[in-house]
Amino acid sequence: MYSKDQASQLKQAFWTAFGQYISPQLSAEGMRVNWINYKTGIKNLYFRMHADKRSASIGIEITHPDAGIQELFFEQFLELKNILHSYLGEEWEWQLHTTDEYGKTISRISKDVGPVNVFENNDWPKLISFFKPRIIALDEFWSDAKYSFDALK
Template sequence: MYTREEASQLRQAFWTAFGQYIAPQPSAEGLKINWSNYKTGLKDVYFRMRAEKKQASIAIELTHPDPEIQALFFEQFEELKNVLHGYMGEEWDWLLHTTDEYGRVISSIQKELPGVNVFNKEDWPALISFFKPRIIALDEFWSDAKYTFEALK
């Protein structure tokens, strides 16, 4: 078992390693990008990567505090579901109005990788192999799809 500080340091080490590994990859628009802290440019829409003790996940999270507005964003993503899955090359899980780890109501479009542990350095290659192609594909999707959301800004 790790102390809180050791766990924090291991997580930070993983995300630093991931950031260094993916840093040479330009965005779909050819720009330098902070992949670990991806900015969608749209308030309350986030691309989140999580690496935990028993699994990893990558998600599009919709966090608008008004559930009806959040549902509008979710519906807009649903309109692009086939496009998103085309970019990703796989189906993702769609969750309207679930709760996050802080008890807030969010909506999420996500893919999980079970059976990996960020605290086990031997799992880091599997984690990186999971995150890298998906965040790059999300960026490619978003470079085309973000304009669809202009009316919801």
């Protein structure tokens, strides 16, 4: 078992290593990008990566406080579902109005992998192999799809 400080340091070490590994990768538009803190350009819409001692996930999170607006975003993604899955090369899980770890209502489109443990250095290659192609595919998708969300800004 790790202390809170040790756990935080190990997670930070993983995300730093991942950031260094993926940093040479340019975005679909040929720009440098902060892959770990990806900016969609739309408030309350995030591409998030998460890893803990049991599993890892990557996803699109819609966190708008108004459930109706959240649903409009989700429906827009549903319109683009086949395109999204073609970029990703796989099906993801779709959840309208679920709750996050803080009890806040969000909507999420995500993919999980497990068992993996971010605190085990031996699992880092598996985590990197999980995250890298998916965040790049999300970027490629977003490069084409973001204009579909202009009316919802």
